[in-house]
Amino acid sequence: MPSLFYPMRFDAVAVSCEHASNRIPARYQAYFRRARAALDSHRGWDIDALSVARAIARRCRAPIFAANASRLLIDLNRSPHHRALFSQWSRPLPSDARAAIVEGYYQPYRDRVEAHLRACLDRGESVLLLSVHSFTPIWEGVERTADIGFLYDPRRRGERILCAQWKDALAVAAPALRVRRNYPYRGTNDGFSVALRRSLRSARFACVELEFNQALLSRGNSATIAGVVAAALDRARNVAAPAALDAEVGVEPGAHGSTSPPHQR
Numbered sequence: 001m002p003s004l005f006y007p008m009r010f011d012a013v014a015v016s017c018e019h020a021s022n023r024i025p026a027r028y029q030a031y032f033r034r035a036r037a038a039l040d041s042h043r044g045w046d047i048d049a050l051s052v053a054r055a056i057a058r059r060c061r062a063p064i065f066a067a068n069a070s071r072l073l074i075d076l077n078r079s080p081h082h083r084a085l086f087s088q089w090s091r092p093l094p095s096d097a098r099a100a101i102v103e104g105y106y107q108p109y110r111d112r113v114e115a116h117l118r119a120c121l122d123r124g125e126s127v128l129l130l131s132v133h134s135f136t137p138i139w140e141g142v143e144r145t146a147d148i149g150f151l152y153d154p155r156r157r158g159e160r161i162l163c164a165q166w167k168d169a170l171a172v173a174a175p176a177l178r179v180r181r182n183y184p185y186r187g188t189n190d191g192f193s194v195a196l197r198r199s200l201r202s203a204r205f206a207c208v209e210l211e212f213n214q215a216l217l218s219r220g221n222s223a224t225i226a227g228v229v230a231a232a233l234d235r236a237r238n239v240a241a242p243a244a245l246d247a248e249v250g251v252e253p254g255a256h257g258s259t260s261p262p263h264q265r
């Protein structure tokens, strides 16, 4: 039985930051008059995520795609029909205004990222998308027990191996960092990465959502953390199982990929 592998040595890396901004465009600000506190909190955006995303992109020489409006206007990391696509402040807008937000902010961002990834794949490259987020240290009174979370689809061998090796590399480079996989959320929950895996349908595409604890970044060390994380990523890619490196690209049974039946997507 032939061994099937995802590539571990990605030809290209891209960085995205869906919750980079807490900005509300002028024409919608009337709806957000009572939302100032929420906009400034972790509800409005992923605090410090953009600075760490930019530093990772620089370090990886990768293009970066970042939101220019708050997720309380529209959440770029939710599917079009998800109930949390719009917030309590944007949901009451008239339907044509909501449609304009989808057309003006949501679709252009999602299309731009997908088109970039598709262009990489069309050139025959393998591409890794790092979707950078941050999470609040305490959620509903409970302290989160990680500094960094890797969110991925465990059914995808490439993502699984990459994250295991990346975690190991970080444990050597920065033993004090608490790194957890698929924490504080699951990589298979509704999100942009799940949508991309479905629509790109390529084993040469991998996506990891990098979740940073805002307490870690609030010490003003985004660039340092980004350097450590990116250096560990380099090591993780280089120590990948040799058999997998140049093997023909394939998919595991049950993974999202060209050979899995539609009902498994």
Ligand SMILES: [Zn+2]
Binding pocket: 018, 019, 046, 077, 132, 133, 134
């Ligand atoms: Zn986020």
